[in-house]
Amino acid sequence: MRMFLISALLGCGLCLGQSADDCKPSSLNIPGAPYPCVYPDRRVAFRVAAPDAQKVQVRLGGPHEMTKGPDGLWTVTIPPQVVGFHYYTIVVDGAVVADPAARTFFGGGWDNSAIEVPEPDVDYYSAEDVPHGEVRQRWYFSKVTEKWRRCFVYTPPEYDANPANRYPVLYLLHGWGENEQGWTSQGHVEFIMDNLIAAKKSKPMIIVMDNLNAVKPGEDASLYAARSIIARRSMADVPPPPGTRPAPGAARVGFPANWGETFTQMMFADLIPMVERTYRVLPGRENRAMAGLSMGGAQTFKTALNNLDIFAYLGGFSGSCGGRDATFDPKTSCDGAFADPAEFNKKVKVLFLGIGSVEGPGTKNFSDALAKAGIHNVYFESPGTAHEWLTWRRCLNDFAPRLFQTSTGSGS
């Protein structure tokens, strides 16, 4: 702790002139890279080699100016960050790029860098000494999009050992600008489920993670294309896609009215049939759940609320059909899905609304409005986290144990 005191007295020169022993390399660094590193007080130190550059920044939240040392290395230590998984970028003389010292993760439509500010004293998303399931890469052809698609399928630890057993299925979606790898690479879905199942907190289940990007031939793919400011700076002749803020202060471009419809069609025509043909799943709506984060939560509500004969469990993690404004009308909002509370409550076993406490009151207000209208729902708030993966890991950890508890299938 003395290091902090000295650092505070001398500024950042000392703490960055050496790799201070108490600054631990982020778990997401490339092998052997000492930076970025995280101090016990959650300050983060970065280092970038850019010997001929005039100006180098780290962008994590706002921009943080780096300082050039005599060795051509630029350094900065930024203030304490909240725990969790944070995407960040490096800007070298105006070029917005990933930090070569960190692993990359597909988010914002490109492979950018990330750090993990560790959540203390938790092991629910770590590899523990418990039986481990698998995440399986599965290719299948979609008649709707006329393309080969890839999804990932989590199978529980016992799956291969019990070839007569069948399992319920959770369809689990990523957020905007991410892909079918997000729930494993960023979310650690496999460790969360292995640990829950080992502790007998959760039923063994299959989890299918597909890609929101689903367009028919000739359809506009820009909703799912590289839309971030980072990517578009290298794509000057690509028009700003819907749903984005093209420049600071500019109006948000609206989503097309029919967004998500092709995914829903693809899911029913191609994905679910492939899953039920390929894996040992339990049949029927009470053995199917759908959830997603952010845009994937919005897609979940779009797909499942209109198809309650298919799904009995719904989860929106920082995304649903409500919460963006206060004009919820139980009779008409969300395509009128909540117009008949008694019928809805009979059909939907769990309606889960999760959010990070830093994300604002919208989801809590939506949950309260639903409750006031007589719609049973579970509100889950992740303390101290924002619109990022730690919120969603916690959401899954709370949501999964609620699933399939009334299932009459042969899952052990």
Add this chain to the structure above:
Amino acid sequence: MRMFLISALLGCGLCLGQSADDCKPSSLNIPGAPYPCVYPDRRVAFRVAAPDAQKVQVRLGGPHEMTKGPDGLWTVTIPPQVVGFHYYTIVVDGAVVADPAARTFFGGGWDNSAIEVPEPDVDYYSAEDVPHGEVRQRWYFSKVTEKWRRCFVYTPPEYDANPANRYPVLYLLHGWGENEQGWTSQGHVEFIMDNLIAAKKSKPMIIVMDNLNAVKPGEDASLYAARSIIARRSMADVPPPPGTRPAPGAARVGFPANWGETFTQMMFADLIPMVERTYRVLPGRENRAMAGLSMGGAQTFKTALNNLDIFAYLGGFSGSCGGRDATFDPKTSCDGAFADPAEFNKKVKVLFLGIGSVEGPGTKNFSDALAKAGIHNVYFESPGTAHEWLTWRRCLNDFAPRLFQTSTGSGS
């Protein structure tokens, strides 16, 4: 084709001022990114946004200087490239980074960018309308390294449908600076095998892809750490690791004498037992093969030549225990593994040596020297390719059909 003529007449200004229709975005680009793109003559055009930079280069082979346009976008079209998968980097005022417009691939110890210059008229490594197997992510604990490790396991299309069948196993390694994802992300192992199995050219088999990085607690990990010049420029206080050329012209740092031994120990103590406990494998040496590319080929020969009671098939793709110089002595080289040709030929069903034709004559010379000493071996040369993934896809495509043809197991 008129575009080429005009381009040739006017230089690159025109062909880069617009996205010429005949310049096809690389299949490895992020969704929606028009650059980098590949012309029919295999020239490649790049574009990078770096509005305030003084100097921007593409490094693919040698450096290629980019030119800044009035829009702050830097562009260059580089001469025709050989077909295949090429790692490349962008240098912005001395900062060596990945191109934000391309997907990243773990190679050289970090996540750098890559393009695919397509091989014409081939489909052996594409998703085709055939039954598809899975690539499964498998976590397991290593007693040797005292760490959780991840491997990927290819299971053939029929694996789940025939729960009584058992299959032979190929252990398949990546190269230096890559990891257990290489054979799927860069190599397309799953499509190569699906297509071979569907055509009945190859036996259905399990393929286990692990990570060469295996160190015991306290052991020097630098052999496997981020060693590339790119990464080390951000790691100035990290000593140059063995096996690298620290700076142009400097002497190559030697590998430690015991390199690879921990991997071999880990493989026999942890990996193979886990695989044989977890998957339905056929027992015995005639149902086990080992192969690898580059450093993974060297590791294969190090591990398997001394353990011919465990493996009956060996493959070195641009890497083995020979071929680096002309001093092969059948009695003593490769730890004397070839001293008794009759015994060797009886034990080893296939000894496969693959290489790209551009990589030089070393492997051919090694194959000839082995043959002269009476050691049966298969020499495979990939026409027109260098030390990169297209060579190794072709190697696997030629090697896999040779495996397990004498197997007496229940694999169909």
